[in-house]
Amino acid sequence: MTSPISAYRSLAARIDAATPPQRDRAIDALRAFAILGVVLGHWLVTALVLDSGKLKDSSPLQHLPQLDWVSWLFQTLAVFFLVGGHVAARSYAAAQARGTGYGTWLAARFARLTRPVAAVLVVWAVVAGALLLSGVSTATVVMLVKLVLSPLWFLLVFAALTAATPLVRKLHPLWPLAVVLYVDVARFGFHQPGWLGWINLPAGWLVPYCLGAAWAREGMSSRRTGWVLLLGGAVATVLLVRYAGYPASMVGVPGQGISNLNPPTLASVTFGLAQCGAALLLLGPLRRWLARPGAWALVALVNLSAMTIFLWHQTAMIATTALGLLIAGGPVVGLHTPPDTTAWVLARLLWLPAFATVLAGCWAAFRHYEQPRRPRSARRRSHVVRFSHGAKSDARSTDGHKVAT
Template identity: 60%
Template sequence: MVVATHAIAFRVEALTSPDRDRAVDALRAIAILGVVLGHWLVTALVFGDGPVHGASPLRSLPLLTPVSWVFQTLAVFFLVGGQVAATGWSRHPMSYEDWLANRLKRLFRPVLVVLAGWAVMAGFLLATGVSPETVRTLVALVLSPLWFLLVFAALTAATPWVVRLHPVIPLAVVMTVDLLRLGWDAPAWVGWINLAAGWLVPFTLGTRWRTVPRGMLWTLLLGGVTATALLVCWAGYPAAMVGVPGAGFSNLAPPSLAAVTFGVAQCGLAGLLRDPLRRLMRRPALWTVVVVINLFAMTIFLWHQTAMIAVTVLMRLSVGPLPGLHTSPDSGVWVAARVGWLPLFGVALALCCTAARRLRG
């Protein structure tokens, strides 16, 4: 077994192009793992006398807020996406239409499998007597992360123009929008301008990621951390960098200035980690893990909530209410139990990924 594993690792190493920037793949793997673990740690399904509803331990246990700082890695996704899109556009031998169609096909084809699967599942659950409220909770848990793909696709489509855009411009838009909606009581819809402008900041940074000097990377990291701390401590922005059900104002819906400055800090840190990651990825075993995660990246993103739901429901039906799975996330016992369930979620996700890839052919 060990010999076979080593053989696979060295084969992957041999098949890797010498000029491939392994730091980009490593950052993408880190980002996807951050999203998955973050969702699994701060998302709970509570089973009671009524319909199943979603909850978050961040609302009852504010001491867990730093978890959202570690696992909210969306800016890294957009940073890597901008770098890959800009590189691909600069090298493409085809028309803009063909280039865009090729990228969007790879982005959205796996989504069709998720939508079809959950359409069937929702119909089955309703037919077996599950309440519409419970079905709505489960479907929303799976489909709500898909907003990311729509924004990512829009920014990707704009790559030929984004490469000419300075990151300060979308950052200024975010600042203006937050001033209007939070300081001058502008209509709520104004805030949704930040859905594009906010994530355009790391995306534009990604388009010039290869040329940003080390000194500027330190400026991004320290400036982003300082700005975020000031906004949270003195401007009233929430400390949690993810949405908390029932908490009202969210840093992500739509992206706030605090979420964007936090993302800027992440981009600076990612840039500073480029060289260490490149050296680390020279180890065949670690590089193989990163290659596998990248190979399944979209499938992991699309199916990780389904894996959590599957474990939660199956354990409820076969065993009964269990802490960390079915109870309210309002104690340290729930947190400890949830951490213990993570390996089983991982096994379920591996099965989901295998089944999804076979369905796609």
């Protein structure tokens, strides 16, 4: 009987052998890092507190502000937009070279988004209806649905920037950065209406997206650029937090007057620039590490299910919380109790493997919605995972992966 380790080594060897030598594996590693950072961040800073028979959302950052720095480790969206801009710009340039029209190119980019999102919406429509019919309060159901669907704002912004790639791929990142600066000066310096901040929703994420496009266009991966972005962004962020009144947390905190993320502020954008600089500096070490088949297989497999992981991670946390309440018959530390002590934080860390286990179950049930539909005969004939960077020869992938398992 083959051991799990031997089976994984065999799979890793097949994935490694099927990967074209020109593929930049570090790009995939950065994307995987960004997705997993968001997942872990949500699991660590989101709490469902049992209060008078109802579940309410809370956050340890409300009660333990000394943990604000944790959000600096797990708010990794800027890296995702950096990679997204880089891959989309390369893909569109390759499509132009082949004579592929914009509509065909965009349909291929969007193909991997629609079915996984539709699956989440359908499942949660059924779950929400069932909860309401079983007597769960409307406020609790709304809160749960909001937790599941709120991360979709990121996909909407990403889809909009992807659609605008032909227009923005030559835009200098300083232009959207200037927009963010002027909007924040108007909001906080001259007390203009708060709704102006929503201009920063596209402008703020356009900064790393344009940076990624510039990277694709100019090969902007030198260590000097990386250090300038890392140090400049980090210093600017610290100064904005220390002297300009921006929150230290890089994620939204319930009850906090200003959020760095919703909508993005200048502090979140400068922090994102620092992350982008760190990403560029990590390219070399990542490429050397990913030359190992075992390491590369892990990154490749995460990328193949990135949408599934992202879309279902909040559901996994909610399901674990509900099961814990049913099994224990009352509040459990780290799941249902107020996140106001270090004991809660330690308990939540111990619950992370349970969240991951339930997420694995969600992955097994719904990963097929992320993969392309193929004829049954083709599924029987295909036994390898193939990867190709850049533009796609068909609409089976949107991020550089062509999959056949």
